[in-house]
Amino acid sequence: MIKIENLSHTYKNRSEEAVNNVNLHIKKGESVVIIGSSGSGKSTLLKCINRLLEPTSGKILINGEDIINSKKKKAEKIRGSIGMIFQNFNLIERETVLSNALNGRLRFNRTLKSVFGRFSKEDYAITENNLKIVGLYDDRNERVANLSGGQKQRVAIARALSQKPDIILADEPVSNLDPKLMKEIMDLLKSICEEKGITLVTSLHFLDFAKRYGSRIIGMREGKVVFDGKPEELTEKDIVDIYGKTKDWYLYGKTGF
């Protein structure tokens, strides 16, 4: 499903690599959680997968197709099969819930039509159904700016689902939410992906969350993968490898669940 080969990314004006020679193979239907402290490269890695960031070197195959070395049109097509959810929600605040979720349908629409905000009946039906799934159908005409953080992330999930994605990338999707909402959103995301067979790749700060929602855990430190395995295989030594000193990782270990 996702095959990452020798992937590296260095930000402009920085010498150290944010992602350093990463090799990963993620299978269809897996729920992979990437953990690591801030600046470990997990977010950079996610953004390279759908080429929101241009990697410095390496290859990424999505369903066998190389997204990095494809031309713009092809890359957009591959990117469309990958939904993405962001830490800061990244919605168009003054637009409605429905309008934001409809953006997931853009890839199925001709340019001229979508410029004027025209979508087909089918687009509306699919999007409205996804809003029902995330529990926001009744608020579909509400402006996003008036929603709570948890609701905003639900809109983002509906938008991603409207893409009919094979993969969903979730970049610290619950970092801006309170603990109760964190659990709600992660439960929702996980159950939807399991039901629809969508491969889920999430980056998370917290260890207990990662263990709970990941069928596989990838630990990153300084741009390198330092752990790759099942949650129950994660030893205390691995945790120190990922987070550094025991004192530091303890902070990441507990969220109150």
Added chain:
Amino acid sequence: MKKIKLPKWKYKGLFIGLLIVIIYYWALTGTDTSPTTFAKGLPFMADFLRRMFPPDISNLGRFLLKAIETLQMAIVGSTIGALIALPLSFLAARNIMPNKFIYHSIRTIFDVCRGINEIVWGLIFVSMVGLGPFPGVLALAAHVTGALGRYFSESIETVDPEMIKAVISTGANKIQVIARGIFPQVKPLFINYTLYYLENNFRAATVLGLVGAGGIGMELITSMRLFRNREVLTILIIMILMVMAIDRFSAYIRKKIVRVESLE
């Protein structure tokens, strides 16, 4: 912003004071500004004003038609200008236009259009298409294209790149990203600026007639040349009332938009 470094010595205050005196002396003598000349002229002014009363309303109908024409010029000119500025402004926004040459060329066109005053544009277009309201419309459109183009592209440059990333991530192409990710963020600003320029253009259109480019200004210059001072007053009253009405109307609508925005 760079801080201006002031010299650090005892007589700093004296030095600055002297500098200000010199600048004003230079500017005042250069412009023949003199209170005595002004005072001497007051009786002439009084005489002029006296001859304006009472306002002559025998041609009121024609003046009102011309005032309406002025409003029409402002509406058409602003709309044409906004419609030209809208697509161009996206090409002149640094954050979405990777080609520096195109970016700088369009910015320069905007600056030239904006830098030339409506009256000067009026002179140019009168010599091109002849007298009447049409060259006036073109003059307003040319100036507004530059002004709105500049403001539009600057607002596009302030949009949140993170919000756009989400639209990009759906697999949308560049034009879709602009229409669905960037435009919604700048739409209220665009409406606001356009209304402001509609208001501005009405004021500009009232004087465009001085160079033969249509509107009520044409009546004003004719009556002035024929020394029909009582008509001049009528025209001035119409101009003032209409500018006030348009300003109120535009301010009211813009306030409504701002209020809707702040509710979010």
